[in-house]
Amino acid sequence: MIRTWLxxxxxxxxxxxxxxxxxxATVIYSFLYPLPYHAEVxxxxxxxxxxxxxTPLSRQLARMADANEFMQVVSRPASLEExxxxxxxxxxxxxxxxxxxFQRQVRRGETAICAAYYDTSNLLYFRQLKTGITAVTxxxxxxxxxxxxxxxxxxxxxxxxxxxxxxxxxxxLFNPSSxxxxxxxxxxxxxxxxxxxxxxxxxxxxxxxxQVDPDNSIRPGLLKTFQLVxxxxxxYFTVAVVTSLYSLCMIHLFYGYPLRVAPxxxxxxxxxxxxxxxxxxxxxAPFFRSREMAVLTVMCTSMPFxxxxxxxxxxxxxxxxxxxxxxxxxxxxxxxxFLKLSQMGSTLRDVQFNYQLLWILxxxxxxxxxxxxxxxxxxxxxx
Numbered sequence: 001m002i003r004t005w006l007x008x009x010x011x012x013x014x015x016x017x018x019x020x021x022x023x024x025a026t027v028i029y030s031f032l033y034p035l036p037y038h039a040e041v042x043x044x045x046x047x048x049x050x051x052x053x054x055t056p057l058s059r060q061l062a063r064m065a066d067a068n069e070f071m072q073v074v075s076r077p078a079s080l081e082e083x084x085x086x087x088x089x090x091x092x093x094x095x096x097x098x099x100x101x102f103q104r105q106v107r108r109g110e111t112a113i114c115a116a117y118y119d120t121s122n123l124l125y126f127r128q129l130k131t132g133i134t135a136v137t138x139x140x141x142x143x144x145x146x147x148x149x150x151x152x153x154x155x156x157x158x159x160x161x162x163x164x165x166x167x168x169x170x171x172x173l174f175n176p177s178s179x180x181x182x183x184x185x186x187x188x189x190x191x192x193x194x195x196x197x198x199x200x201x202x203x204x205x206x207x208x209x210x211q212v213d214p215d216n217s218i219r220p221g222l223l224k225t226f227q228l229v230x231x232x233x234x235x236y237f238t239v240a241v242v243t244s245l246y247s248l249c250m251i252h253l254f255y256g257y258p259l260r261v262a263p264x265x266x267x268x269x270x271x272x273x274x275x276x277x278x279x280x281x282x283x284x285a286p287f288f289r290s291r292e293m294a295v296l297t298v299m300c301t302s303m304p305f306x307x308x309x310x311x312x313x314x315x316x317x318x319x320x321x322x323x324x325x326x327x328x329x330x331x332x333x334x335x336x337x338f339l340k341l342s343q344m345g346s347t348l349r350d351v352q353f354n355y356q357l358l359w360i361l362x363x364x365x366x367x368x369x370x371x372x373x374x375x376x377x378x379x380x381x382x383x
Contacts, residue, residue, distance in 0.1 A: 004231025008204075012235070015207045017291050022200035022236075026243040029192055030250045037181030038255065044072035045128050048083045048092040051076060055103035061114070061140055065096065070132035093119040094129040106144060124180065174258075174344050182257045182343075187311045189247045190338045193240055194277045194331045195302050198284065201236060202294025205285035209378075218379060225374040229366070233278050240274045260345035268348060269337055272358035276330035279365035286376035309335045330365075333357045 012018050049062045066073040075092055077083045083095045097115040105112040116133050118126045149158070175182050220228060252259040288294040307313050308326040315323055326332045337354035340346040348355065 001227045001231045001234075004227050005234045008232050008235035011204050011208060012200075012239070015204050015291070017295075018200045018204040018207065021196055021203060021295075022239050023243060025196050025199075026192060026247060030189075030247060033188060034181050034185045034250075034255050037179065037185070041177055041179060042124050042128050043069050045070060045094065045125050045132075046074045046092045047071045047094045047096065047129065048075040048077055048086055049073050050078070050080055050083050050095065050097045052100045053098050053102040057103040057106060058098045061098060061102075061136065064136045064140060065133065068132040068136055070128040087117070087119070093122065093125040094133075096133060109148075181255065184311070185255070186251055186257060186342060187309060187335045187339055188306070189251060190335045191302070191305060191309060191331050192247070193244055193274070194280075194329075194334070195298065195305070196243070197236060197240060197277045197281045198298045198301075199294055200239075201232075201278070201281035201285045202288045202298060203291045206288040206291040206294050209286075209288070210290055220374060220377060220379055222374070224379070225370055228373050228377065229279075229282060229369050232282055233275070236278045236281070237274055240278070244270065244274075259342050261341040265348050266338075266341060269341060269351065269355060270334070272355065272362050273330055273334040273338075276334075276358050276361040276365055279362060279369045280330060282369035283365055283372045286372045305329060305331055308332055311335060311339065327357060328361075330358060330361055333361070 012022065047065065049065060051058050051062060062073060062076070065071055071094075075083070075086055077086065080095070080097055083092070083097075086092050087095060095115075095117040097117075099113065099115070102112050102114070114137065116129075118129050120126045172178055248259065251257045284298075285294070288297065308322075308329060309332050310318075310326070315326070318326065333354040337351035337358075340351050340354075341348075
C-alpha cells in the first residue's frame with residue numbers, strides 16, 4: 001500500500017494537468033474569485049434622476065439620494081428618454097423619475113409616486129439601489145408625516161411615535177457588513193476541494209489509462225484492488241489537507257473572513273468530507289479514457305453543484321426528490337456543516353446529521369471505488 005501511495009505521488013508529479021488542477025487551481029481561485037468582493041460592500045452605484053417637478057422638495061429628494069452611501073447621482077437628464085440612453089450605454093445602473101406636481105401632491109396629502117428603474121441583470125446593483133432608494137423615500141415620507149402630526153398640535157415625541165408606532169431593529173447575524181464575499185467564498189472554497197479532487201484524480205487516471213496497452217494488461221485481484229484504493233486515497237488525502245490549509249489561511253488571514261471554530265472540531269468534521277470526495281473521485285476516475293474527458297465531464301458539474309449545495313438557493317424551495325438527490329454529493333453536507341461550524345460558531349453536535357451522512361457516503365463510495373477500480377482498471381502484466 002505504501003508503494004502504491006508513493007507511486008501515486010509520482011503519477012501526479014509527472015502529469016502536468018493533474019498537478020495544475022490539484023494545486024494550481026486552489027492558488028489561482030484563492031486570488032481571482034474573492035478579489036471582486038474585497039471591498040466588502042458595494043457603494044455609490046451610479047444613478048440618474050429625472051426631475052420633472054424642479055421644486056425644492058424634489059431637489060431635496062435628489063440630494064438625499066446622492067447622500068445615501070449605496071448610490072451616487074451621476075446624471076440629471078431632462079427626460080426619461082435621455083436617461084434610458086445613458087442606462088443602455090452603461091453609464092448608470094438605475095433611474096429615478098420624480099413626477100411633475102410632486103411637491104404639490106405631497107403638500108395636499110396625496111400619494112406622490114416616484115418611478116424607480118433598476119438593472120436587475122446585476123443582483124448586487126439591484127440590491128443596493130433598491131435598498132438605498134427605499135431608505136431615502138421612507139425617510140422623506142417619515143419627515144413629512146412628522147411635520148403633519150406636529151402641525152396638528154402633537155408634540156415632537158408623540159409625532160415620532162405616531163409615525164412609526166412599532167419600529168423594527170434589524171440585526172444581521174454572522175455577517176454584520178452584509179458582505180457577499182464573506183457569505184459565498186467559504187462555501188465556494190469548500191466546494192473547490194471536491195471539484196479539484198474529481199477533476200485531478202480523473203486527469204491522472206485518464207493519463208495512466210492512455211499509457212496501458214490493453215493486450216498486455218490484467219485486471220487487479222482483490223488484494224491489489226484494496227492496495228490501490230487505500231494507496232491512492234492516502235496520496236490524495238494529503239493533497240487535500242495541504243490545499244485546504246492554504247485555503248483556510250487565505251480566507252481567515254488574508255481576506256479577514258470570520259472563522260469561528262477551533263481547529264480540532266474542524267479537522268474532525270472535514271476528515272470524512274475529504275474521504276467521501278476522494279472515494280467518489282476514485283469511483284468515477286476509471287471511466288475516463290483520457291485526461292481531456294475528465295476535464296470536460298466534471299467541469300460542467302460545478303455550477304449545478306453550487307446550487308444543490310443550498311447556499312445560493314434555499315433548500316426549502318427544492319423539490320423533494322431533488323433535495324434527496326443533492327445529499328448524494330459530499331459537497332452538500334460538507335458545505336452546510338462547514339458554514340455552520342466556521343461562520344456561525346456551531347458545535348459538532350449541531351452538525352451531527354451532516355457528519356453522520358458524510359461517514360455514510362464515505363462507506364458507500366469506498367465500496368463503489370473498490371468495484372470501479374477492480375472492474376475497470378487494467379495494470380501492466382509486469383506489475
